[in-house]
Every structure is written in C-alpha cells, then in structure tokens.
Amino acid sequence: MSLTNNLGQNITLATNILQKTYENLNLLFVEMDRVGEEEGFMSLTPKFLRWKSESNTNGWLTSNFIKLYQLQENSSVPHISDLRTGDIYCVEVSLNNGSEDYPEITLARFTYDYDFWTKMPSVSDHWIFFYPFRDENNFEIQEKNGIWTSTPYEKSRKKYWGIKQGIAQVIPLLQVTSPETIRSEIFKVLSGLPGSDPIV
Numbered sequence: 001m002s003l004t005n006n007l008g009q010n011i012t013l014a015t016n017i018l019q020k021t022y023e024n025l026n027l028l029f030v031e032m033d034r035v036g037e038e039e040g041f042m043s044l045t046p047k048f049l050r051w052k053s054e055s056n057t058n059g060w061l062t063s064n065f066i067k068l069y070q071l072q073e074n075s076s077v078p079h080i081s082d083l084r085t086g087d088i089y090c091v092e093v094s095l096n097n098g099s100e101d102y103p104e105i106t107l108a109r110f111t112y113d114y115d116f117w118t119k120m121p122s123v124s125d126h127w128i129f130f131y132p133f134r135d136e137n138n139f140e141i142q143e144k145n146g147i148w149t150s151t152p153y154e155k156s157r158k159k160y161w162g163i164k165q166g167i168a169q170v171i172p173l174l175q176v177t178s179p180e181t182i183r184s185e186i187f188k189v190l191s192g193l194p195g196s197d198p199i200v
Contacts, residue, residue, distance in 0.1 A: 018061075025093065028176070029067060032091065032186065035179050036069055039187040041089065044068040044082075049126040063095040066129050068121060069190075077114045087111050087195040090129050091186060093173060103173035106133070107186060108166055109193040116162025132166045139166075146170075147193075167193045 033043045049066040053059025069091070074084040090108040097104065110132070121128065132139055133148055138156035142149050150166035157163060169189060176185050 021095070022062075025065065028093075028182075029065075031179055032067060032182055035182045036187055037072075039183060039191075040072050041069040041187060041190075042072045042084070044070055044088070045121060047123055049121060049123055049129065051126045051130070052124075064126070064130065065093045066126055067091045068129065077117070080114070080117060080120060082120050083114065083117065085114070088129075089190045090168075091190075092130070095173075104170050105173050105176065105186070106168050106170050107189050107193070108133070108168035109190060109195040110166045111164040111195055113157075113162035113164060116158060128161055132160065132163060133168055165195075167195060169193065 029048060036043065045066075045068045049068070050062050051059055051064065052062070067090070069089040070084040071086055072084075074086040077083040077085055088110040090106070090110060092106040092108065093103070094106065095103045108129075110129070132150040132152070133141055138160065139150045139152050146169060148166075148168040148170075150168070152160055152163050152165075171185055171189070176182055
C-alpha cells in the first residue's frame with residue numbers, strides 16, 4: 001500500500017474518531033442538563049460555549065466546551081431575568097490541553113458582581129470563563145492539594161464581567177461514564193466547592 005493511501009486512511013480514521021467523540025460529548029451534555037436539573041441546577045447555556053477562529057488553525061477544531069449552571073432556587077437578577085443570584089457553576093470539557101495529557105473536565109465555581117453583567121453569556125463569550133485559571137496577567141492563580149483558586153486583579157474585574165473569585169478542581173473526562181457518575185463526579189463536586197451559595 002502506498003504512503004499516499006496510508007495517509008489518506010489516517011486522515012479519514014482520525015475524522016471518524018473525532019465525529020464519534022463529538023456525538024458522545026453531545027450525549028454527555030444532554031445528560032448533564034437532565035441530571036443537573038434533578039440536583040437543583042438550571043442550565044444557563046442551551047448551547048455550549050466554544051472558541052472558533054478562521055484565521056487561527058487551532059480555532060478550526062473545537063476541543064474545548066463550556067457549560068454553565070446556576071441553582072434553580074435562587075431568585076432572578078433584577079436587570080437580567082434569566083440570570084439567578086448566587087454563583088455560576090462551570091463545567092469545562094477539554095479534549096486537548098496543548099500536550100499529550102488525557103482529556104479533562106474542569107469543575108469551577110465563580111462568584112460575580114452581576115452589576116457588571118449586561119446580557120446572558122453567548123457562545124462567543126467562551127473566553128470569559130476559559131481564562132480565569134490561565135491568564136496570569138489578569139488573575140492571581142494558585143493551586144493547593146488539587147484545588148485551584150483564581151482572584152482577579154482590580155484592573156481586570158470589569159473586563160471579566162465583575163468576577164470576584166473562581167475555585168476549581170480538575171478530573172479526567174473518562175471518569176464520567178454514566179448518569180450516576182455525572183451526579184457524583186460533576187454536580188456533587190461542584191456543590192462542594194467553596195462559594196457564596198449554600199452547599200446543596
């Protein structure tokens with residue numbers, strides 16, 4: 001078999017694997033919304049948040065997905081009726097962290113001053129929730145015993161929609177395999193992260 005045929009088969013195989021991965025992620029997100037509702041959470045983002053770019057080839061492939069939740073029981077924010085008071089719970093699925101690491105889920109709990117918010121998050125607002133644990137120019141980021149904390153510098157609060165603090169924990173994506181593990185490994189962990197909401 002020629003080198004050209006081998007390369008062609010590799011491209012096709014890789015594309016098929018990626019498509020199957022996307023199908024599995026879609027099932028995960030649907031089930032997350034269902035289980036989350038049972039656990040007292042509401043989805044803020046019917047569609048997952050993501051980064052796309054035509055000029056940067058890294059943006060041709062969607063490899064990072066963000067879903068946002070809040071507690072159903074909290075009251076609405078006066079100027080944005082679809083937004084609740086209390087924390088934002090973030091589930092970030094990363095297929096590729098720029099290395100050979102295995103796919104991961106970052107579970108984060110963000111506290112905000114909602115006076116800085118003018119709208120609900122859209123798909124392209126992915127960066128608002130992606131960078132707090134990556135951008136050291138705008139955040140003081142620390143890790144202790146597997147728990148990450150992110151505190152914005154004063155200059156950065158407005159840019160990042162009034163964020164006050166982020167707390168996060170990272171788990172392997174392959175650790176979440178069923179509705180039961182979605183409940184125990186995602187929503188129970190989110191509930192246990194320190195924040196302004198009471199533990200649910």
